[in-house]
Structures are given as C-alpha cells and as structure tokens.
Amino acid sequence: MTEHPRIELDPKVLAGKPVIRGTRLAVEFILELLAAGQSEQEIQANYPGLTRDDILACLSYASYLAHEYKTYPIHA
Numbered sequence: 372m373t374e375h376p377r378i379e380l381d382p383k384v385l386a387g388k389p390v391i392r393g394t395r396l397a398v399e400f401i402l403e404l405l406a407a408g409q410s411e412q413e414i415q416a417n418y419p420g421l422t423r424d425d426i427l428a429c430l431s432y433a434s435y436l437a438h439e440y441k442t443y444p445i446h447a
Contacts, residue, residue: 377428389432391425401429 379392389398396418404414405426415421 375428375432377425378432391421391428394420396421398429398432401426402433405430
C-alpha cells in the first residue's frame with residue numbers, strides 16, 4: 372500500500388500492527404468494532420480523538436488488503 376497519511380506501521384507501537392497515526396488504536400480494532408455493529412458515532416463517542424476520516428482510513432486499509440490477497444491453487 373502506498374503510504375496512507377492516517378495509518379502508520381511502527382515496530383515500536385503495538386508490535387508493528389497498523390494503527391491510526393498518533394494513537395495506539397489498531398486498525399483491526401476499529402474494524403472489529405464496525406463489524407460488531409457499532410456505528411461511526413458510537414466509536415467516536417468512545418474515542419473522542421478519532422475522526423470520521425480515521426475510520427474511513429481503516430476501511431480503506433482493509434479494502435487494500437482484500438484486493439492484494441491472492442491465493443493460488445496447488446494441484447497435487
């Protein structure tokens with residue numbers, strides 16, 4: 372993925388997991404909240420520093436990974 376201004380990977384923060392820049396909130400955590408049915412407004416209420424653009428960046432990152440993941444069948 373080309374560098375995203377809102378997502379960072381730093382080996383010193385959460386063992387290098389992608390996080391929202393300037394926080395310790397992992398992209399996977401935000402995605403889990405969304406998958407569990409929490410609304411954008413609920414997430415922002417619980418994490419006041421989070422913006423709509425941060426949440427959209429998490430979705431963008433997930434979309435990138437889904438597009439990049441490829442499987443290749445191995446015929447025995």
